[in-house]
Amino acid sequence: MTSLAPTVAVTSAFTTPKARSWSTPIALGIGAVVAILAWGSGGGPAPITIDLPGNGAIELGATSVLSLISALLALVGAVYAFVLVGRRTPVPFWLILAVVIVVVVAVDLRINAGTHVSVGTLVGEIGGVIAAILLGRLAGVGGVIAAVTLFGFGFAGAWQQVRFVWSEPTNLIQLDPWAVNSQLLGLIVGVLAVAAAILSWRYRRAGDGAKAPIWLSLVVGLTFLVGLVAWVGSGGDIPVVFLLTGAIGLSTAVVFGSLAGVIGERVGIVNIAIEGQLLGGAFISAVVATVTHNLVLGLLAAMIIGALLSMVLAVFAITYLVDQVVVGVVLVALMIGVTNFFYSAALSDNSQTLNYPGTFDFLPIPLLSDIPVLGPVLFDQRITTYVMFLLVPTVWFVLFKTRWGLRIRALGEHPLAADTVGINVNRWRFWTVTVAGAIAGFGGAALTLGSIGPFVREMSAGQGFIALACVILGRWNPFLAAAAALLFGFSRNFRIWAGQAGSTIPPDLIAMAPYLVTLIAVAVLVGRAVAPKAVGRPYIKE
Incomplete structure (x- = not known):
């Protein structure tokens, strides 16, 4: 499922209706960089074994070469998108889909080198990529995040138990840990996220300047975080208090x-x-x-x-x-x-x-x-x-x-x-x-x-x-700006915890996650968030 992470980076900028927007080639370029980093971080010559239903299996060798080819294809696609937008030509949908898929392949080859991968996992990842792009076109960034939640943490999640630990040993009041199946939880929060994204789209489609309630965006974001944490912590414990206090600190x-x-x-x-x-x-x-x-x-x-x-x-x-x-x-x-x-x-x-x-x-x-x-x-x-x-x-x-x-x-x-x-x-x-x-x-x-x-x-x-x-x-609102800062803090603390939890996510990708999240969000909101009109302009009294 880890390969779905770059999907957010690549597809989030496709949500704008302006087909000739520079955000599309920029997002494709980010995806190409992610693919190149995945190849550059090394996967070695170890093969990937794809487990088929029953007892069958397919072995793919030379993963480093295949990862390099995928990264180069993503780079070529991103450059072609820049050329098209420079000529004021819309970027075709097939090019967007192709670049995203090869980015996913490049990251997959890097992560899964020397391991066994089930066909169901691969189907979930590819399906999640396609769903993320389609929902991104339909429901904006929320649709992309919802698709990643459903397919990445649900269909492609691990069928393992995860425990949410609510109390620390020093707490006066102790709560029993909550044990749940990680994949089942991913499916539940994924369905909730998709439903919230579609409701948000219906509000915008209604016209008359209607805006979706902010609680729908919060539902999408929170379900994504819950699914992500449950997926990373599958098979172990999730220290809820540590994650939250660390995020604030x-x-x-x-x-x-x-x-x-x-x-x-x-x-x-x-x-x-x-x-x-x-x-x-x-x-x-x-x-x-x-x-x-x-x-x-x-x-x-x-x-x-x-x-x-x-x-x-x-x-x-x-x-x-x-x-x-x-x-x-x-x-x-x-x-x-x-x-x-x-x-x-x-x-x-x-x-x-x-x-x-x-x-x-x-x-x-x-x-x-x-x-x-x-x-x-x-x-x-x-x-x-x-x-x-x-x-x-x-x-x-x-x-x-x-x-x-x-x-x-x-x-x-x-x-x-x-x-x-x-x-x-x-x-x-x-x-x-x-x-x-x-x-x-x-x-x-x-x-x-x-x-x-x-x-x-x-x-x-x-x-x-x-x-x-x-x-x-935060659109120049103190509460929303503070919430965005807390998101950055959580992503930094998540990086620390994921490393301690023995996550299979490459350390390089974990380290860049907080800054990638910020870059994506800013790229999506540029042109949509309206700044104070006189900001940056000196005032000269006439």
Whole structure:
């Protein structure tokens, strides 16, 4: 079933009705890259044995050669799609289907080299590919995900028992594990996902600007995650609490960064420098907390450095009218260089005196922390996580329920109209972006004081850019942006757990999963998510 994973990457961009859209060849190109990576990661000359009904079997040798041929065919198909779209010619459906199938074959050959594969598994995978494309055309990205859930985790799933473990040994209240057949569960959640995708399509088909309820998208997403986790954990235990707490912990900094991005773009400023603010906040918080032996001062220092970086961005973008994206990229490069220099020159040789801050303790809330599952996930966290829980609804309330929020949104949509009613556009933009920078700096402190303690070179690892993607995924809404960040955190934690569970998914594909998910989602939503109209545009008072 693992080969169905790239299907989402390749077919998700085919959901647009614009046949000449560049999203189709881009998606095919992603599929070709996945196929090449599958071949490059090696499968060896070991043959694949296909078990037929009864006692028959077919043996395929030279899997590395066959995988290379499949990857080259996918690459040729992707290049041909680029040529067609460049000539303003629609990409034919047969080409899309052919490329997706050869990508699946390439990944299958890599994964199953030296193993036995049943005919039913292969039929389920190929059927899932075709169904994913057809449902993608019909019901959008939700249709693709639903098809992968049904065919990948259902028909092509493993007929093995899986146990969902709801409690940890230290929990006061213990819940018995829930045992279920993995393939049966995959079929059930797959049917639910397909039904939700079709209902979503019927809402859109009704016309009159009708939009499908968001709960249908949540059903599709949750059923996919349940099916995926059950498939990976088949034959073993699934630590539910570990997956959820890890997802929150690994997404905390991204949530703070996405909130900073939402605030900045709502007021009309593109804050590309979030990555630098996270990195600067992580660095300065570790150093200040170590020197002063005070973690709170480390948090404050992180907020200050984030605010100062935002001030630099605002001055160049608002006063000197420099391109906001360029300034943001320069600030990111500057912070990477500065933190790397000081880490090598001072911190690496003096870690005990300059880079040993410790971390905030976990603060379990009495009684609430004893609730099964939800207790350790929501009510037994560090202070940085509790602040995140409070900040998301606070930012939403300020943006959409207060006069300040109305002014901020007006500046991002129509600054001239705001100016005519007496609002100082550039002053409001300056201070709003400064506050957003302080939030991003706090997120940087969450990487150190709220997680591992010491600062590590380039420890933000692109999470600031992921936060910007979450802003788009969340359509500039704090709650939805935070949900997108949690999805990224879950995918990172899933990578850790899948490796521990002995998954057959290649480590390379697992490592790229969080970034692939983000890339797919952003590619699908570009052109559909409507940004504030004045974002990125300097305001010059006439």
